[in-house]
């Protein structure tokens with residue numbers, strides 16, 4: 067079959083079972099958009115900004131586990147998408163992002179809307195391609211999907227010059243992928259696994275430290291079983307929320323800068339840390355020289371470069387988490403004695419009783435933590451939760467009752483304000499049965515507010531809950547604590563009328579000052595099932611606590627802070 | 631942690647922008663490149679790079695792992711027992727005594743490879759450290775130009 071490069075792109079997407087593409091057209095990618103117009107195998111969602119197209123594809127990918135696809139034009143279209151690529155790279159999100167490029171004959175001439183796209187994306191993608199011959203397109207696209215979704219997942223960028231999309235060539239997608247230089251390790255080394263399990267058997271105070279890899283490798287079920295079988299307490303990172311159920315008796319919340327006291331004490335006191343797909347991020351470890359000082363470390367990860375990158379590991383195991391955990395369980399079932407860890411479990415539970423995650427209610431101000439808990443009570447498992455970046459994000463991680471993997475969709479590694487709303491659109495498209503809630507801040511929401519139009523036009527009923535503190539709250543908190551309350555450029559007293567703003571785009575808006583008003587607004591928004599913004603006026607000066615000041619040790623937490 | 635010197639060979643697919651992938655990795659992650667040599671491997675679709683770098687043992691371990699992670703990288707060899715050579719070309723004015731310089735050159739496995747109107751050029755191929763010694767030794771002849779290559783290495 068001989069077809070154009072543009073048609074090849076369509077055929078490849080169909081062959082990859084793509085049902086949704088998020089994108090924004092322009093000159094260099096018009097041939098492909100012309101073919102999109104002619105087909106009806108997948109839907110195209112026109113976002114109102116390229117950054118949002120990539121975040122929407124991320125939301126889609128994170129909630130479904132499938133590869134997300136975004137399409138953009140050359141030059142400014144591409145540069146607008148870079149934040150999305152970087153975000154996906156940091157959080158290991160499988161994406162294929164296709165960009166148009168100026169024709170081959172113009173490359174290198176500073177042509178209109180020319181930018182060295184692969185030069186820019188090289189450092190924020192798992193891999194990238196500049197296609198210089200349509201003959202290569204079927205292979206490149208097939209490789210792109212494979213690379214994005216295998217091993218440690220990540221975004222792959224394919225840049226296609228306009229003349230290549232017009233070139234007519236043979237299309238054969240059946241040729242198997244042959245990548246001599248890329249062979250991710252799936253099975254863990256059996257001897258290493260045995261050694262690790264023996265170390266668990268010998269340990270007195272073992273602790274599971276579960277990371278985002280547990281979700282990426284679809285290993286939550288196995289991890290739940292393993293934790294239950296061994297009776298060993300577990301902490302899960304921000305990226306791993308929902309791997310264990312919130313009410314799992316062995317889960318002791320989240321470690322790190324805004325983790326719980328018990329989780330951080332457990333991290334500090336353990337004698338064997340069993341890291342499952344976590345990457346020892348600086349927001350988790352605190353001061354490295356004091357981190358897990360008494361512990362030997364088992365580290366299971368699909369990415370060998372993650373192992374011993376930050377902390378020296380004693381039992382490295384490279385492999386897919388699901389496989390490795392299954393193998394570990396086979397060996398553990400006959401050697402592990404649960405009772406051995408009971409005294410340790412008791413002391414961890416004691417830490418939790420000493421300083422549980424908590425907040426103080428106030429009779430005339432709404433507390434953001436209450437709002438999040440309330441969403442949890444009203445919607446619980448029925449909602450997928452995306453967040454933006456800031457205090458509201460940390461409160462969500464602390465207080466929402468997550469009960470399944472892929473329920474929390476957030477920008478962890480890059481911390482991208484503006485991620486939440488477009489991601490929530492992608493989430494809703496991929497999982498239409500569940501309510502898609504974006505918990506956001508008054509700062510973050512304005513960073514992709516134009517997506518109200520996308521959501522309204524395509525009838526994608528995302529509910530934005532703005533925890534409105536009239537501040538760039540997280541930065542304000544640091545200024546309060548570490549800059550002697552000099553609130554430099556963080557006061558957002560000047561605000562749009564969010565209700566009118568929602569209306570202007572054809573959505574619905576609510577302002578909420580009380581608990582009753584909040585319940586009424588959320589119930590109404592869920593029932594009406596249209597694009598909504600709930601502007602929740604919360605206590606302006608609420609801080610995220612507890613906190614490990616940056617550079618501090620995990621066991622040295624600031625437990626509360628009194629304003630004035 | 632103390633910095634150590636390492637010679638690392640990398641076998642990569644010989645395709646567009648593969649060299650930038652490697653150098654971007656080094657600059658992006660703050661690794662050192664002391665020298666870098668690249669050439670295609672004859673009768674194959676691969677090229678071989680030889681990189682001389684330095685860093686703590688942890689950094690060196692990360693360098694090899696991160697290199698491996700690049701999709702077009704086939705093999706990463708961290709040399710521990712290798713024959714290492716680099717090459718230098720030095721241009722002298724013919725005011726100098728050729729025989730004096732030739733004597734020094736031969737002590738470093740080198741020779742005069744070209745002579746012209748008012749100049750001659752010496753070539754030496756030797757280990758990095760001996761190359762430094764050679765360059766010290768010829769300083770008094772006031773070389774007009776010195777061109778030094780990166781290292782190539784072959785594990786014994």
Ligand SMILES: Cc1ncc(C[n+]2csc(CCOP(=O)(O)OP(=O)(O)O)c2C)c(N)n1
Nearest residue numbers: 456457458481483507508509510538539540
């Ligand atoms: C694109 C981007 N710019 C700047 C920052 C730095 N930053 C982190 S949190 C934050 C404040 C966010 O304010 P808001 O969305 O209102 O959330 P709040 O902390 O008030 O809950 C800022 C500016 C960022 N993370 N991302």
Ligand SMILES: [Mg+2]
Nearest residue numbers: 507508537539
């Ligand atoms: Mg705010």
